[in-house]
Amino acid sequence: MLGFLRARAIEGLETVSGDCYSRSISLDGMHGWFSVRPGDSDALALTLHFPDPQAQAQIVARIRRLLDLDTNLAPIHRHLSADPLMARLIASRPGLRVPGAWDGFELAVRAVLGQQITVTAAIRLAGKLVAQYGQPLSCMGAPAGLSHVFPEPGRMAGADLANLGMPRSRGRTLSGVAQALLDDPQLFAPKASLEHSLSALRALWGVGDWTAHYVALRQFREADAFPAADVGLLNALAALEGGPVSASQLLARAEAWRPWRGYAAQHLWTTL
Structure with a gap:
């Protein structure tokens, strides 16, 4: 998890x-910060600075989702280990979890920025x-390196984001996602099923199957989301089993x- 976050x-x-x-x-217009590090035994130690004490329970719940702390891995491992390859991978990393996201909009922006690069x-x-x-982060005592909060959708909806050095179509997608969230504040709220999650995301201009599955996995916590055309997945399976693998074969x-x-x-x- 820490390696994933570091990268x-x-x-x-x-x-x-x-x-x-x-x-x-940033939450309800207020800024804060948190730090998480290993604590005693198998616990994590959280340091949280936020001006509204009543928001602490919500923030902790979001951090737990970010770190996938509430998932019981035992039944997942039992099922996946029926595949010898998965059994081997799980044995080498028995505590591996799926990183979530602090915020759905932020994750969608990250996913769009990551398309084909x-x-x-x-x-x-x-x-x-x-x-x-x-x-700029308006909170005292933040660790070195924390200077800003993630942009609000209202700042991005009408902006020409291509000036940041990306294809104009990708900038249009980012602006469109921001506007969609302004139009529907529940856009990144949990959905009834994986298909509902994917449909809501695919309806956004410039959001294809890979991005939809990636956001569904990390934001909606859809455990069966699977971007089968992901180059990393294809390369990983090919390296582990020897020989090229197509998206249809992986699926x-x-x-x-x-x-x-x-x-x-x-x-x-x-494994990459």
């Missing part, structure tokens, strides 16, 4: 120092976005992993 930490918004993950947060390039773009459109292979294909995907991604 995707957005400058100004998040830091990973040693075994500690920190980030700025490397993680490093996408995070660099995200840093530019935060610096230009995010508000057929993943049928045995239902309803936990998202956890299988995380194990494959982590």
